[in-house]
Each structure stands twice: as C-alpha cells, then as structure tokens.
Amino acid sequence: MIRVIARIHKWLGLLLGLQLLVWLISGLVFSLLDPKLVSGRHLMAEPQDISLMAPRALLGHEAIAARYPADTVLGIELTHRLGRPLYRIETANYTELRDARTGLPLEVDADVAAQVAASDYAGDKQLLASPVWLEAPTLETRKHEGPLWRVDVNDPDGTTLYVSAADGQVLERRTDSWRLFDFFWMLHTMDYRGRDNFNNPLIILVGFASLWLAGSGALLVGRMISRLRLRRRSQRATGPAA
Numbered sequence: 521m522i523r524v525i526a527r528i529h530k531w532l533g534l535l536l537g538l539q540l541l542v543w544l545i546s547g548l549v550f551s552l553l554d555p556k557l558v559s560g561r562h563l564m565a566e567p568q569d570i571s572l573m574a575p576r577a578l579l580g581h582e583a584i585a586a587r588y589p590a591d592t593v594l595g596i597e598l599t600h601r602l603g604r605p606l607y608r609i610e611t612a613n614y615t616e617l618r619d620a621r622t623g624l625p626l627e628v629d630a631d632v633a634a635q636v637a638a639s640d641y642a643g644d645k646q647l648l649a650s651p652v653w654l655e656a657p658t659l660e661t662r663k664h665e666g667p668l669w670r671v672d673v674n675d676p677d678g679t680t681l682y683v684s685a686a687d688g689q690v691l692e693r694r695t696d697s698w699r700l701f702d703f704f705w706m707l708h709t710m711d712y713r714g715r716d717n718f719n720n721p722l723i724i725l726v727g728f729a730s731l732w733l734a735g736s737g738a739l740l741v742g743r744m745i746s747r748l749r750l751r752r753r754s755q756r757a758t759g760p761a762a
Contacts, residue, residue: 522743529736536730539710546704558701560693563679565642578605578620587623601688602635608687615686626688633669633683640681640690647674651683659702660694662714 556562578598584607585593597608598620605620617626626632633651641648651669654661661668661682668691673679678696683689706715710723 522740525736526740529733529740532729532733533737536726536733539726542707546708549704550701550708553697553701557677557695557697560677560679560695560698563642563677563693563695565640579607579623584609584618584623587618602632602639617687628669628683628685628688630669632688633671633685636683636688636690637669637671637681640693641673641679643673643675648672648681649674653685654682659715660699661692662716664691 581596584596588609588611592611592613593609594612595608595610597610599606599608601617606626607618607620607623609616609618617628618624619626628636630651630653634648637648637651638645649672651671654668654670657664657666657668660680664682664684667685669683669685671681671683673681678699680694681690682692682694684691702715706712709715709718709720710726711717711720712722714720
C-alpha cells in the first residue's frame with residue numbers, strides 16, 4: 521500500500537509542479553506587461569469639450585418615457601455622441617438610443633459604428649477597417665451581452681475595437697498585448713473555456729490533489745523517520761559488546 525502511495529505521490533508531485541511552474545511564469549508575464557498597453561487606454565482619443573444645446577430645445581425625460589409602455593423604462597441618460605445630443609434609454613428587455621431633439625430611434629448600423637470607432641481611436645483613422653457584425657459576444661467581449669460591431673485596426677498594436685449595436689458605446693479595446701495577457705490569464709486560472717472562473721472544477725481538483733499530496737508526503741516522511749529509528753535501534757542491539 522505504501523509503495524502505491526509513494527508512486528502516486530511521485531507522479532502527482534510532478535504534475536502539480538508543472539502547474540506551479542505555469543503559475544510562476546504567468547505571474548511573471550503579468551508583472552512584465554504594461555497595464556496601459558494591455559487595457560488599450562493609450563489608443564483612446566482625448567475627449568472633446570462639448571456644449572449641449574439649451575435644455576428647452578431638447579425633449580424632456582417625460583416625453584421620451586411616454587414612447588414606451590408604462591413602467592418599462594429603467595433609466596434615461598442624456599449623452600452626446602456623433603456630434604449630437606442623444607438619449608440612452610434602458611428598458612427591462614433592451615437598450616437603445618434616441619435623438620434628444622426629435623425622439624426618433626437611432627439605429628447603430630455599420631456607418632454609425634464606423635463613426636464611433638473613428639472618434640474613439642487616437643491614431644490614424646485610415647487604418648480602421650469596415651465594421652463587421654457579430655451576432656453574439658466572443659471571448660474578447662465575454663463580459664458583455666447582445667450583438668456588436670467589430671472594427672479591426674491595421675496598426676502595430678493589432679487593435680480591435682468593439683462597438684455595442686444597442687447604444688453605440690465602445691465596449692472593449694483589444695490589442696496583441698491584451699491577447700497575450702489573456703492567454704496566460706487562462707493558464708493561471710485554469711479556466712480553459714470562460715477564462716474568468718476561479719472556482720472551476722479543474723482548479724478545485726488541483727486544490728484537493730495538493731492537499732492529498734501534502735498528506736501523503738507527511739505520511740511518507742513519518743514512515744521514513746520511523747524506519748530510520750528502527751534501523752538505528754537494530755544496529756545498537758546487534759553492535760559489539762562493551
């Protein structure tokens with residue numbers, strides 16, 4: 521039985537040692553990568569000073585809310601995008617934009633997504649490709665829901681901008697630095713599907729395996745010490761008489 525435990529202990533220790541090495545390497549990568557490059561904040565254009573038109577020229581919140589069924593509007597926010605004032609309306613089922621002057625819905629189509637990406641990107645606007653429609657989020661936008669537009673940028677950072685098809689917000693700015701970070705983040709969390717779950721079954725299994733490794737190691741060390749004591753006693757008992 522002890523031999524079986526010792527053999528399992530040896531191979532399990534090797535596997536867990538490899539995972540520990542992965543954790544050390546991924547932690548080193550995290551410390552070496554520039555957080556600004558990972559987040560893509562250096563690619564964000566400086567916000568421009570804007571002056572909203574006089575409130576009396578805009579529709580009030582009551583007029584906007586009246587266009588929806590009663591008690592379905594969760595929030596109305598006045599914003600300024602694409603050179604004009606807009607209302608961002610959040611309901612129980614969806615979010616959309618409306619012109620703050622006319623109250624008409626604003627569809628975030630390919631042209632609007634291209635304008636949003638161009639206004640957000642700090643570099644050469646000619647590097648932006650045409651928006652690509654995505655019906656559902658990908659790994660790069662896994663924290664968001666609903667359809668969106670992907671705008672690739674042919675720059676040294678390998679930038680990709682993701683624009684919400686609902687309210688025209690830039691959801692994420694992804695770069696090659698972020699993709700490298702995300703790959704090692706996947707290895708670090710051992711969540712090879714969603715990449716963000718610290719309580720996934722695999723890492724829990726590794727935790728229990730580490731606990732078993734510590735217990736079996738203590739058992740083997742205790743047995744080794746016991747055998748050494750028995751050997752010394754045997755040597756003393758069979759040694760030459762004084």
